[in-house]
């Protein structure tokens with residue numbers, strides 16, 4: 394291996410905020426895979442192969458043959474949640490996985506007992522749990538989380554930690570230049586207990602970075618997508634990534650929109666609707682929480698089918714995204730897309746996609762990949778927003794203060810991911826099509 398990334402020695406602590414459907418599916422799958430009882434299907438870090446070298450020298454290697462990766466056996470899980478149920482109880486309640494796929498790792502899951510959450514009901518009104526910290530102010534909230542991270546590290550003998558947010562979507566917090574643009578202002582607002590502008594998720598992110606852990610935002614919350622947190626990541630020299638796991642409908646959208654764009658077909662409208670009945674769906678039924686998701690979901694198309702670049706084809710297309718809470722389906726989401734396109738001489742056509750997916754089954758491999766690749770990035774000395782992780786995210790972070798545009802096109806994101814792995818592995822980045 395030519396890589397000069399630090400080796401992945403010792404244990405990797407994976408601290409997850411939220412011990413609900415996604416997290417317990419992720420944890421159960423990792424523990425089952427470790428025992429050889431399940432396959433980590435969908436995880437790039439476990440399956441994907443990247444070409445290195447060209448011509449006669451070319452080889453296709455798995456990530457861990459190019460860069461030093463933490464192994465599934467190295468992972469030690471911990472979590473925070475508003476509800477006190479341990480990971481076994483929560484996995485059973487969420488009903489994503491069958492009992493037969495949970496019971497073989499019952500003992501290990503039972504040991505994952507959530508720490509008290511840093512929580513404020515105003516950010517997720519529909520949650521009623523009481524496993525919640527008693528905090529004087531937002532600064533105290535952050536301090537208590539820092540202590541949790543330090544204790545977890547000590548008690549479990551882990552060498553490195555990654556913190557992943559897979560908790561409920563918080564209400565939309567608009568970026569406020571007076572609070573969210575500099576680290577000094579952000580810290581002052583935490584100390585002044587500005588409960589409107591400082592979401593609990595910001596306390597988790599700040600605490601993680603302050604304790605030397607990369608932070609990943611799996612929900613659409615603006616948490617680390619603010620200049621103050623970019624500054625914190627720069628100061629601590631740690632990676633941050635976000636936001637919002639790209640799982641079902643948006644994965645389809647970012648993979649399908651390129652078909653329209655690449656063929657220079659026109660788009661008149663794209664209507665996306667979802668029905669889902671898990672706790673995530675319940676929280677998103679609240680308009681203020683849905684707003685956060687809507688902003689994230691809408692951004693995908695506009696950067697793939699760009700009106701300014703092709704006014705004949707993409708001006709004024711109608712793009713709508715809805716999520717409807719429908720309990721009978723639980724975690725089995727149905728995502729419908731109706732796409733109105735037009736072709737030669739403007740003649741209209743329609744495309745319908747009905748994706749009967751399983752939300753947490755799609756999200757679990759992304760959790761694993763984001764955690765392992767953020768840990769890799771930290772050992773490679775990369776800090777700040779990790780653009781190479783955009784592949785996994787619905788609304789990739791980018792420097793909007795400088796007018797930067799995010800890359801949403803799935804295949805461009807994949808090229809960026811592969812090049813980052815090549816570069817960290819000491820190979821040349823390139824643009825050749827494999």
Ligand SMILES: NC(=O)c1ccc[n+]([C@@H]2O[C@H](COP(=O)([O-])OP(=O)(O)OC[C@H]3O[C@@H](n4cnc5c(N)ncnc54)[C@H](O)[C@@H]3O)[C@@H](O)[C@H]2O)c1
Nearest residue numbers: 411413414415474510560561562612638640672673752756
């Ligand atoms: N599954 C997917 O396909 C997918 C895709 C993109 C994003 N997401 C996001 O991932 C997140 C998790 O989804 P899920 O289906 O597991 O939801 P879930 O409701 O089953 O689990 C979320 C858990 O987070 C806990 N929680 C809420 N606020 C908290 C806080 N401040 N601290 C600690 N715990 C807190 C809740 O009590 C709950 O148990 C959601 O925000 C969802 O929008 C999921």
